[in-house]
Amino acid sequence: MTTPTSPPRLALRGITKRYPGTLANDRIDLSIEPGEIHALLGENGAGKSTLMKIIYGVVQADAGELLWEGQPLTMRDPAMARSHGIGMVFQHFSLFETLTVAENIALAMGREAGTPKQLEPQIREVSQRYGMALEPQRLVHSLSIGERQRVEIIRCLMQDIKLLILDEPTSVLTPQEADELFATLRRLAAEGCSILFISHKLGEVRALCQRATVLRGGRVSGHCVPAECSDLELARLMVGEAEGLEASYPKVEGGAPFLVLDGLSWHNPDPFGTSLKDIALQVRSGEIVGIAGVAGNGQDELLALLSGEQRLSAEPARIRFNGQAVAHLRPDARRAQGLAFVPAERLGHGAVPDLSLADNGLLTAFQRGLVSRGLIQRGKVQAFAEEIIRRFAVKTPGAQTAARSLSGGNLQKFILGREILQQPKLLVAAHPTWGVDVGAAAAIHRALIALRDAGAAILVISEDLDELFQISDRLAALSSGRLSALKPTAETDTSEVGRWMAGEFLTSPDSAAASAALS
Known part of the structure; x- marks a missing residue:
């Protein structure tokens, strides 16, 4: 200087x-x-x-x-x-x-x-x-x-x-x-x-x-x-306050597998995209599994396959929820099976910018009694949005505020709250605290841990290794469309996971077998 x-x-x-x-x-x-x-x-x-x-x-x-x-x-x-x-x-x-x-x-x-x-x-x-x-x-x-x-x-x-x-x-x-x-x-x-x-x-x-x-x-x-x-x-x-900012959450083993990926492969027709190759993964009820990876290594493709935006009609059993084949189902049918989903992009994917928070709540929670005989129950929609705002401390003038007017962290808390309050059996969350402040991140982490402790299976995809090590019970990494071995968080460290992110595990002939065994 x-x-x-x-x-x-x-x-x-x-x-x-x-x-x-x-x-x-x-x-x-x-x-x-x-x-x-x-x-x-x-x-x-x-x-x-x-x-x-x-x-x-x-x-x-x-x-x-x-x-x-x-x-x-x-x-x-x-x-x-x-x-x-x-x-x-x-x-x-x-x-x-x-x-x-x-x-x-x-x-x-x-x-x-x-x-x-x-x-x-x-x-x-x-x-x-x-x-x-x-x-x-x-x-x-x-x-x-x-x-x-x-x-x-x-x-x-x-x-x-x-x-x-x-x-x-x-x-x-x-x-x-x-x-x-x-x-x-x-x-x-x-x-x-x-x-x-x-x-x-x-x-x-x-x-x-x-x-x-x-x-x-x-x-x-x-x-x-x-x-x-x-x-x-x-x-x-x-x-101004430090609640949860340095929280250390206990690691758990979880119960029976809820989400099972069995040799999941998908060829991406986009020449610049990433194809997925033989992914084997289990996420148990009552645990958080974290997947690390540098952007562009198959995260978006995996998320699309899990959410139902991309379907595998010929191989429905490649993705199973609680033993039921779902790879052929549309997003609404998967939600009926217990899925909740937090996409990577808040505005435009997780929320419609010009719609109110109340209407954005309706977008994915319509199956919880917000629509009856084809008619929107406006009172219930308003109450649902207000409950999200209250439970997740979303800073906003009210439920009729447009989504685009919220800060990134507050919109993220609203989207996550919208999904969690539907009491899912499986939550898939992409980059849950990307770009949010430490207070909002701590609140989001507490909500994820509470959902885990209530018995939900949670899959978190993030590039933030500190976050993954704080909240995940087991960890893996995506590189070039392949998934590394899945390890208990307590048995690995950021250096090893960083090497997985760089693709070192791809050079090991035993990596696929190790991944299957550890899942």
Whole structure:
């Protein structure tokens, strides 16, 4: 970091932003020095996203001043921000789904950077250098959520940037890849690039960031040096209470198998997709099984087969619920057999953005008496949504609020609550705490453990190894469409699971036999 006599790379003075009914940012001061890695912390809804959009020119502040390298500046739009050397990776992606990776990056970088074809070698080189391999010609709509985030990260790393804003950048990386990214960020900082780092993984913040600014309720609630704080101290600064933040849940063995995958294989017709190969897995009633893996290794395909979005009509017994073949059944028929499902994508898949929370509750819970003789029971729909909001502490004005108006963590709590309150026999949850703050994550974990202890079989698919080790009773990993051995959590560690995620188990001739035996 440079000497204090040089002007800050970025300084915010009294930034205020109001929305109808909400004061998102309230007189926020923030400064970032050249070459500094600075953390911005806060629970969901604290105002972090709004502040980042103001810096990047997406929205305009109602009051306050932004100084860039000591000079007052009005950031009119993202193009202006990029022209000054600011790059940003949003938590919710800004990509055109019908265009290729290269076309999206070319659009973001501008005409002077070259055509998509000219950028392809650089995209391959940069993505491989940082352990986030991408195929430039692949269409974005065929990418998983994790792969789409890679596109955003690579787009920024290809720019000549002075300030890099990263919102949850490691959520799709193995521990080894995260370490490589951190080395890259430290090298960029040493070369003078400022980095504004947003993460709910407090261990990452403490290891990487030199200073931190904490927001609560739209205001700056404090500043700290992360390396001098514990995870629990940082969490208390963010959420004000520590219930469940360092919970250690007992591991259990579970009862009889409820979900059984028996030699599950599926050929993906998408040339850029992943085919599943001979997956054998059992999830018992009263246990949580965690599946780790780098995005794009078959998670989306497995989720589609489990939910019924993709069916196997010719081989119905490849997937069984409580001994019953279900691989040929539609999603509603599987729900009638006891399935509840939390998809990876909150907006557009888990919830319809423009519908109210009440109507979003109806979408999957219609079988619990919310519809009678073809007529929607509006009173019961409203009561169901209100019960979710109350039981899962969803911060919202009410059940008639549109889903898109909620913060990511609150919408995730609503979706998870909607599924749990249906009292499922099997819950399949993808990335249950992706991008949510530590308080919301702790609440979600407590709800999953309570459901497990009530006898449900739970399958959690996540890239967050800390989360999987905290709540899972047994663990495995997906790599190239194959599933590793399934081990009790107490008998493995993050290093071994990280190697599984990288595909080391594929080199062992005994891996398939070991997986079957351990399942």
